[in-house]
Amino acid sequence: MDPIDPIRQLGRAVAAQFVSNHPNFTTLQFAGLGRHGGAIIFQEQESPKQRARKMVIKYSFGALTLDKYSDADEDLRNEYVCLLMLRGTEHIVQLIPLADQVIRIPGTSDGSGSNPNPGERRCPIFAVEFLQWGTLHTFRQRLLEGGVQRLPSRLLWRIWLCMVRQCVAMAFPPNHPEDEWNIPIKRDVIRLMPYSTLTQNSGHHHNFMFNDAIDPQDPEHEPGLPTLKLIDFGRGAVMDEARCIESVPQAPDEVGSRINLHSAANAFIDMCCLTAGEDELRYTRQPYRYYWRVSGRVNSLETKAPLVFSRNQHLDPDLRTMIMKIVRGRYRQITPLREVLNDTVRAVLDRGPDDPRLRPEAWWDWDPRSETNEAIREIMQRYIYDPPEP
Numbered sequence: 001m002d003p004i005d006p007i008r009q010l011g012r013a014v015a016a017q018f019v020s021n022h023p024n025f026t027t028l029q030f031a032g033l034g035r036h037g038g039a040i041i042f043q044e045q046e047s048p049k050q051r052a053r054k055m056v057i058k059y060s061f062g063a064l065t066l067d068k069y070s071d072a073d074e075d076l077r078n079e080y081v082c083l084l085m086l087r088g089t090e091h092i093v094q095l096i097p098l099a100d101q102v103i104r105i106p107g108t109s110d111g112s113g114s115n116p117n118p119g120e121r122r123c124p125i126f127a128v129e130f131l132q133w134g135t136l137h138t139f140r141q142r143l144l145e146g147g148v149q150r151l152p153s154r155l156l157w158r159i160w161l162c163m164v165r166q167c168v169a170m171a172f173p174p175n176h177p178e179d180e181w182n183i184p185i186k187r188d189v190i191r192l193m194p195y196s197t198l199t200q201n202s203g204h205h206h207n208f209m210f211n212d213a214i215d216p217q218d219p220e221h222e223p224g225l226p227t228l229k230l231i232d233f234g235r236g237a238v239m240d241e242a243r244c245i246e247s248v249p250q251a252p253d254e255v256g257s258r259i260n261l262h263s264a265a266n267a268f269i270d271m272c273c274l275t276a277g278e279d280e281l282r283y284t285r286q287p288y289r290y291y292w293r294v295s296g297r298v299n300s301l302e303t304k305a306p307l308v309f310s311r312n313q314h315l316d317p318d319l320r321t322m323i324m325k326i327v328r329g330r331y332r333q334i335t336p337l338r339e340v341l342n343d344t345v346r347a348v349l350d351r352g353p354d355d356p357r358l359r360p361e362a363w364w365d366w367d368p369r370s371e372t373n374e375a376i377r378e379i380m381q382r383y384i385y386d387p388p389e390p
Helices: 005-021 072-085 136-145 153-171 241-247 252-272 317-326 337-350 373-385
Strands: 025-033 037-044 053-060 125-129 208-211 227-230 288-294 297-303
Touching: 005 025, 005 037, 005 053, 037 072, 053 072, 072 125, 136 208, 136 252, 136 373, 153 227, 153 252, 153 317, 153 337, 153 373, 241 252, 252 317, 252 337, 288 317, 297 317, 317 337
Parallel strands: none
Antiparallel strands: 025 037, 037 053, 053 125, 208 227, 288 297
């Protein structure tokens, strides 16, 4: 028997039981299998009290997990606790309350153990919002298949701002009371309070997903761009105080935000280098120096960042340098979150299509019309909202 078969059977059992308990839902599709659990998309029918909607049920593999280092049930509960902290944030996937949420039951996914009903499969589950426009990974794949070699810098700035806002949300989680669910979504901003050291620890392309912006007229999402949200907190953790002091002694409470920035920047580099292969996107074995100019003055830093990115001459030089300052060696050297946020917001709001700062070093191979709102809308329409058939 294929070792994945029992896991697939578990998913079918979870879906059947959920629909049985919620007759107004139908199963749409199995969204995927992760390290500690799976996800299933359901469609809810419209009713006098509820508009039609989709939601995602996440469930634990329990004893069926193929990862011998994973306590699947505990990982799922850990993700739930992290998402509880982050309710009300704009750029993190949001929990949906369920009356029969069973996050704290002991998992008996193999139908054995302490289950009072032998042979019955059950496992911890919780619900999150459905993010309809796909992952960053899928977006990148569609661009490559469509022959797109590079994205406009104005679009990249906006994608990066969403990622920075995610880091802000984790640094300042709202932490609403557990029984409070009528929570408005608010912009993720830096507050006058100590930073949280919450880290997501799994910032790859599959864990960034697009969804409709709350306000399509918001300048940060101009012209009509979706919001990029962070998902999957199975490996989320609040860092140990001793490690924080060791990593960034001058600002130990900022360690978590710098780890999250570093993780986001690594995923973002791939979007800036669409045609680069996996080997080209690896960090170098030996450090080298990266140089940039500010008001005629030459600055430099030591780095092992992928050469394909540091030598990318088709990118807004200010954006490239910002990322280079984040993916350098030690966390104590990384640009603080507040500075990254302020500079990114300023770039998004100030750089119009004709801004000379968008002019890359490879100006001879650059069409200024690629930075217009119309050109950006066309990319998003073609590869996000109305993608070609696979």
